[in-house]
Amino acid sequence: MFRGFYTVATGMIAQQRRTELLSNNITNANTPGYKADQSTIRSFPDMLMSRMTKSGTNLESGLNTTANNQIGALNAGVYMQETLPDYSQGQxxxxxxxxxxxxxxxxxxxxxxxxxxxxxxxxxxxxxxxxxxxxxxxxxxxxxxxxxxxxxxxxxxxxxxxxxxxxxxxxxxxxxxxxxxxxxxxxxxxxxxxxxxxxxxxxxxxxxxxxxxxxxxxxxxxxxxxxxxxxxxxxRSNVDASKTMTEMLTAYRAFEANQKVLQAYDRSMDKAVNEIGKV
Incomplete structure (x- = not known):
């Protein structure tokens, strides 16, 4: 569950940074020669989780061997990889x-x-x-x-x-x-x-x-x-104002969706601590 907190938090941070980038593009929509910034969002590399257990086989040295049981992949969230200007010709x-x-x-x-x-x-x-x-x-x-x-x-x-x-x-x-x-x-x-x-x-x-x-x-x-x-x-600036506004709304909705998931995790933790803990 705590890993879920981190995954959701990375999504919120990435969308917040993307919103800031798009807001800067909108601000400079009338700045002569301004080149709009573009962003790329990528996920962190997945981690392969496994469980180490004793195999029960005793060696001559008296030590037990261990066995790895694969559990599966774990995603560690997303991040805004880079920002690159769009150098296309403005009007x-x-x-x-x-x-x-x-x-x-x-x-x-x-x-x-x-x-x-x-x-x-x-x-x-x-x-x-x-x-x-x-x-x-x-x-x-x-x-x-x-x-x-x-x-x-x-x-x-x-x-x-x-x-x-x-x-x-x-x-x-x-x-x-x-x-x-x-x-x-x-x-x-x-x-x-x-x-x-x-x-x-x-x-x-x-x-x-x-x-x-x-x-x-x-x-x-x-x-x-x-x-x-x-x-x-x-x-003129090559910022497409209408397209940028649409992308800002998309980034805001994605941030809002991550926020709701974070709130759900918070309620689950609250029950785990205050209700289940009393049993």
Whole structure:
């Protein structure tokens, strides 16, 4: 019976964590470039239980041998194994703002082992060292004319340098080149490619970073990668609000069902202690 307590408790914890994940997706449904998190729930490995008994055979040393009688398998509950972002393209929406840029995926290679597609990101300068990445192209110009994101991180060029503009009178071409006054090319917006995006570390504010701190390769130089940039557009979150709400209700019902089983165990224990114990 006590094992039942633990099994039900693991189910409640897993569904609670899943509800928190889905709630975070709903909260960021209107965040530009946000990638919805997905979860996988698995059961712990089953344990094979057996009962050890004396066989009754005496050895020359005077010791008795033992025999194992298999009782059966015991499930130890479930757990939320991992959370992985869904890197599929969000809807591209027009904003008519010069500083807004959207990444449009055209063709991305597929990993031969996992079958998952790669992903492309804008390059940003990390506050401490190296680079960080985002799909949120809601950029702006700081007082010095540098192109930054909403958190003030500098947008990097394809050469890894900060992009400084004289004013907001510029044009971003489909291939990422920024054309300023006098039809002069100022820089090219840096875009990086992740062959295995599931290995990236997701951080706050829609930012991603490699676990080892190494920079991702430039998407402009990777064979098989095709994309374009659209100025005056923004990529919306890929969260499906109606589907996420349905999944939240399912997780809540599963949590509620586990809760009722736990209450039934509690009533049984109460009778065992207070009623049967008096006999």
């Amino acid at each position: 591209i929406t027009a904003t008519d703002l010069t500083t807004d840029v959207a990444l449009v995926d055209n063709q991305l290679p597929t990993d031969a082992e996992t079958g998952a597609k790669g992903a492309i990101f804008f390059r940003l300068e990390h506050p401490t060292e190296g680079e960080t990445y985002t799909r949120n192209g809601n950029f702006t110009l700081d007082p010095q004319g540098y192109l930054t994101n909403a958190q003030g991180l500098y947008v990097l060029s394809d050469r890894g340098q900060r992009i400084q503009l004289q004013n907001d009178d510029y044009q971003i071409m489909d291939d990422g080149r920024i054309i300023g006054a006098g039809e002069q090319e100022v820089a090219r917006i840096g875009v990086s490619y992740a062959a295995q995006p599931d290995t990236l570390q997701k951080q706050d504010n829609g930012l991603y970073r490699t676990y080892n701190g190494e920079d991702l390769p430039s998407a402009y130089t990777v064979n098989g990668v095709s994309f374009n940039l659209k100025q005056g557009y923004i990529e």
